[in-house]
Amino acid sequence: MYKKQPPELNFTSGRRFVPSSTSGMMRLNSKHYNKALAFTIKERQLLGIHGLLPPLVRTVEEQVRIYYTQLLTLKEDLAKYLFLLNLSEYNEVLFYKLLEAYTEKCLPYVYTPTVGLACQRYSYIHEFPRGLYITFKDKGHVCNVLQNWPQSDVRVIVVTDGGRILGLGDLGANGMGIPVGKITLYTAFGKVRPHQCLPICLDVGCNTDSVREEPYYMGLKRKRPPIDEYDEFIDEFMQAVVKRFGQNCLIQFEDFANNDAFRFLEKYRHQYCMFNDDIQGTAAVGLAGIISALKCIGTDLKSQRILFQGAGEAAIGLARLLIIAFRKAGVKQDEAVKCIFLRDSQGLVVTERSLDTLNGNKLIFAKEMPPIFKLEDCIREIKPTILVGASAQPGSFTKEALRLMTSYNAVPIIFALSNPTAKSECTAFEAYTHSKGKCLFASGSPFPPLEFEGRTHYTSQANNAYIFPGVGLGVTACCIRHIPPEIFLIAARTLADLCTPEDLLQGRLYPPLNKLSCCAFEIAISVVTYAHIKNLSTVLPRPTNVRAFLKHQIYDAKYEPVVPPWLNPNVNQKEKVRNNCIDCIDCQ
Ligand SMILES: NC(=O)c1ccc[n+]([C@@H]2O[C@H](COP(=O)([O-])OP(=O)(O)OC[C@H]3O[C@@H](n4cnc5c(N)ncnc54)[C@H](O)[C@@H]3O)[C@@H](O)[C@H]2O)c1
Ligand SMILES: O=C(O)C[C@H](O)C(=O)O
Numbered sequence: 001m002y003k004k005q006p007p008e009l010n011f012t013s014g015r016r017f018v019p020s021s022t023s024g025m026m027r028l029n030s031k032h033y034n035k036a037l038a039f040t041i042k043e044r045q046l047l048g049i050h051g052l053l054p055p056l057v058r059t060v061e062e063q064v065r066i067y068y069t070q071l072l073t074l075k076e077d078l079a080k081y082l083f084l085l086n087l088s089e090y091n092e093v094l095f096y097k098l099l100e101a102y103t104e105k106c107l108p109y110v111y112t113p114t115v116g117l118a119c120q121r122y123s124y125i126h127e128f129p130r131g132l133y134i135t136f137k138d139k140g141h142v143c144n145v146l147q148n149w150p151q152s153d154v155r156v157i158v159v160t161d162g163g164r165i166l167g168l169g170d171l172g173a174n175g176m177g178i179p180v181g182k183i184t185l186y187t188a189f190g191k192v193r194p195h196q197c198l199p200i201c202l203d204v205g206c207n208t209d210s211v212r213e214e215p216y217y218m219g220l221k222r223k224r225p226p227i228d229e230y231d232e233f234i235d236e237f238m239q240a241v242v243k244r245f246g247q248n249c250l251i252q253f254e255d256f257a258n259n260d261a262f263r264f265l266e267k268y269r270h271q272y273c274m275f276n277d278d279i280q281g282t283a284a285v286g287l288a289g290i291i292s293a294l295k296c297i298g299t300d301l302k303s304q305r306i307l308f309q310g311a312g313e314a315a316i317g318l319a320r321l322l323i324i325a326f327r328k329a330g331v332k333q334d335e336a337v338k339c340i341f342l343r344d345s346q347g348l349v350v351t352e353r354s355l356d357t358l359n360g361n362k363l364i365f366a367k368e369m370p371p372i373f374k375l376e377d378c379i380r381e382i383k384p385t386i387l388v389g390a391s392a393q394p395g396s397f398t399k400e401a402l403r404l405m406t407s408y409n410a411v412p413i414i415f416a417l418s419n420p421t422a423k424s425e426c427t428a429f430e431a432y433t434h435s436k437g438k439c440l441f442a443s444g445s446p447f448p449p450l451e452f453e454g455r456t457h458y459t460s461q462a463n464n465a466y467i468f469p470g471v472g473l474g475v476t477a478c479c480i481r482h483i484p485p486e487i488f489l490i491a492a493r494t495l496a497d498l499c500t501p502e503d504l505l506q507g508r509l510y511p512p513l514n515k516l517s518c519c520a521f522e523i524a525i526s527v528v529t530y531a532h533i534k535n536l537s538t539v540l541p542r543p544t545n546v547r548a549f550l551k552h553q554i555y556d557a558k559y560e561p562v563v564p565p566w567l568n569p570n571v572n573q574k575e576k577v578r579n580n581c582i583d584c585i586d587c588q
């Protein structure tokens with residue numbers, strides 16, 4: 001309850017305070033400061049916005065429930081995406097609170113799979129400056145464009161060139177939806193502060209004619225440049241990031257096309273603080289799922305044969321990390337390689353194939369076997385214990401393929417990693433039906449739990465969202481300059497350890513999605529601890545309590561009370577006098 005608005009408010013200091021509706025309006029219009037109906041009456045009076053809001057004061061919890069109820073009334077996925085995007089632009093704290101409270105329900109709309117649909121329509125939905133577009137035309141001036149970003153303390157960049165957006169191909173500048181989505185997760189779960197995160201789209205053109213020629217396409221209407229010119233541009237970008245944000249700024253490469261992704265990872269991983277999420281983040285989430293699945297079955301990695309459908313970024317990334325995991329389990333590299341089979345669009349990766357279909361990444365996994373084309377024939381020949389799909393070929397885990405996996409294994413392990421849902425190698429329904437409910441199944445995009453023969457199956461979402469927020473938090477917290485591959489092994493093990501016996505009993509290979517923040521935090525702790533042991537951390541002195549050290553750094557989405565400047569200990573006395581105590585945001 002409140003009293004009549006006084007003409008002026010007197011505080012204990014006795015200083016006369018003139019409410020300023022300008023700064024109050026600034027707060028109402030600023031996503032960083034807006035509390036909407038959660039401004040108390042006193043705050044509204046202080047800010048000169050009393051009367052601009054209905055008289056009711058709501059708690060943030062009430063606001064969250066109301067927004068969630070509104071979200072549920074929307075029918076279309078894209079409408080839900082836009083609703084949440086608008087909320088994030090209107091009231092940042094409320095947006096992150098909503099994600100925290102209803103993670104499992106909201107995640108599919110701010111991230112995969114809806115983000116794929118959003119990218120396909122991005123020309124129609126782009127409204128706010130959510131990140132930076134740096135185009136090929138900016139070559140020679142990339143640093144100037146970075147200067148235009150209003151925040152200087154950027155610690156995490158997610159960058160794409162739109163070359164391979166999920167399994168949807170080259171979407172050019174429309175790919176911006178992906179770094180925007182990933183950055184949302186960085187703050188929501190990695191708890192990296194919003195102003196320290198920056199999504200970037202490098203628009204160098206688009207080779208998909210239908211996208212480029214679409215009348216409303218917002219990107220450069222040109223094809224991608226030749227590789228040498230392109231590489232010069234990326235070199236300039238990397239240098240400009242360091243110049244603008246320092247060498248501790250983490251650069252996450254996301255959804256680049258295959259060759260570019262591998263080339264840049266090789267080129268920059270020893271030079272910059274960077275990683276490739278599709279290769280390395282996916283590897284970690286894949287390995288964590290495999291570790292959990294083997295725990296469920298009560299067996300170990302040494303006795304596994306893994307067949308990949310797809311031999312690209314995700315598959316090669318996981319295959320390489322598996323080799324490290326095999327080595328740690330005491331299996332020599334050449335023995336480990338024998339347990340890993342790749343099948344790409346040309347069939348099984350075998351030495352007999354012509355060299356131009358086998359690049360260096362695939363070559364080490366090439367088997368001395370006669371060529372086999374069909375996936376089902378590969379399964380018959382290899383009798384894999386684990387089948388991993390990362391090919392963006394929907395339906396490629398056929399009834400026959402799943403039936404064969406079940407005939408060779410009491411509990412087949414089936415991962416359909418491809419995104420979005422429509423690109424999944426099989427659906428959860430197909431996996432459980434064709435394996436007679438026996439398989440352990442995980443998929444890149446979410447599938448709702450389903451009943452099969454009286455049992456509820458919870459599909460685990462094998463998505464790198466479980467990995468990158470924690471790796472990023474850990475890396476940036478202790479300022480690791482170069483990220484060694486072992487970091488992803490550690491992230492995988494930490495994630496697998498977070499899967500409780502109850503999760504495993506339910507067939508979940510990862511903790512439930514509402515534990516994403518906890519997963520990120522524990523992964524970050526492991527990363528920082530590893531960095532200290534290996535002398536990778538450049539933060540000195542080393543904190544004795546890593547948990548407390550990280551807790552201190554993370555973002556806590558909560559409304560700050562509006563404090564009159566003269567009561568705010570953070571505002572320097574002279575400043576207050578100079579500003580005549582006007583309640584400007586800068587003063588507070
Ligand atoms: N779940 C996750 O966290 C995650 C992470 C990264 C990528 N992905 C998904 O995995 C998929 C692949 O991504 P990528 O980065 O590896 O792409 P990529 O382009 O690097 O690799 C695709 C691979 O699929 C192969 N392929 C194409 N047609 C095939 C066919 N008919 N049979 C067998 N193989 C075939 C290609 O030869 C290539 O090796 C995408 O849908 C992507 O969204 C998921
Ligand atoms: O974006 C995702 O959902 C996961 C992954 O990075 C992908 O490219 O599919």
Ligand SMILES: [Mg+2]
Nearest residue numbers: 254255277278
């Ligand atoms: Mg990706």
